[in-house]
Amino acid sequence: AQSVTQLGSHVSVSEGALVLLRCNYSSSVPPYLFWYVQYPNQGLQLLLKYTSAATLVKGINGFEAEFKKSETSFHLTKPSAHMSDAAEYFCAVTSSGAGSYQLTFGKGTKLSVIP
Amino acid sequence: ETGVTQTPRHLVMGMTNKKSLKCEQHLGHNAMYWYKQSAKKPLELMFVYSLEERVENNSVPSRFSPECPNSSHLFLHLHTLQPEDSALYLCASSAGTVQNNEQFFGPGTRLTVL
Numbered sequence: 001a002q003s004v005t006q007l008g009s010h011v012s013v014s015e016g017a018l019v020l021l022r023c024n025y026s027s028s029v030p031p032y033l034f035w036y037v038q039y040p041n042q043g044l045q046l047l048l049k050y051t052s053a054a055t056l057v058k059g060i061n062g063f064e065a066e067f068k069k070s071e072t073s074f075h076l077t078k079p080s081a082h083m084s085d086a087a088e089y090f091c092a093v094t095s096s097g098a099g100s101y102q103l104t105f106g107k108g109t110k111l112s113v114i115p
Numbered sequence: 116e117t118g119v120t121q122t123p124r125h126l127v128m129g130m131t132n133k134k135s136l137k138c139e140q141h142l143g144h145n146a147m148y149w150y151k152q153s154a155k156k157p158l159e160l161m162f163v164y165s166l167e168e169r170v171e172n173n174s175v176p177s178r179f180s181p182e183c184p185n186s187s188h189l190f191l192h193l194h195t196l197q198p199e200d201s202a203l204y205l206c207a208s209s210a211g212t213v214q215n216n217e218q219f220f221g222p223g224t225r226l227t228v229l
Contacts (some may be wrong), residue, residue, distance in 0.1 A: 017169060044220040046218070101212055103160070106156045
């Protein structure tokens with residue numbers, strides 16, 4: 001079984017400040033990990049994914065995430081927040097093993113950016 | 116139209132009504148998904164179709180009935196719903212399994228059950 005925990009349902013940062021959204025996972029097999037973003041009135045869009053190649057993964061819009069096996073974490077960061085980053089962010093996990101259609105999502109973290 | 120489209124975008128229905136949600140993907144994908152998104156809960160995968168065959172059915176009540184007539188279209192038929200079924204229903208598609216293929220999501224249908 002796999003699960004994802006996102007710490008903090010709501011995070012506020014000032015424009016230009018560091019963005020840090022936390023994600024911890026639980027998986028009995030090596031995981032693949034994903035971050036998705038959802039803007040208001042839209043579906044989810046893939047930001048980045050970890051598939052066991054490099055532990056530091058770069059995504060779209062200046063976001064990156066680092067896979068830390070020892071901490072079972074996959075935190076999302078961006079050096080400088082922009083107003084357009086205000087959205088809800090979801091971490092998700094799946095098994096790296098046999099092909100699956102199942103993604104397990106966290107509850108999401110809503111990011112507010114203060115001007 | 117491009118990407119994944121869903122109609123209607125908003126739906127209000129009574130508990131005795133029958134309605135259907137429609138999803139269409141214009142990406143040439145062969146897998147399609149229905150998710151339920153409720154406030155303060157993780158996204159719940161409801162159904163997955165691959166090459167028009169159902170491959171996942173995550174203990175969804177029978178009042179939700181999916182239909183996949185071809186690889187581009189997916190329906191969710193609704194009948195005798197409960198108020199707790201009010202949620203955002205998202206459709207997604209992918210070119211294959213999630214390990215190697217990105218899921219593309221539609222904008223969702225906001226469902227309210229009175």
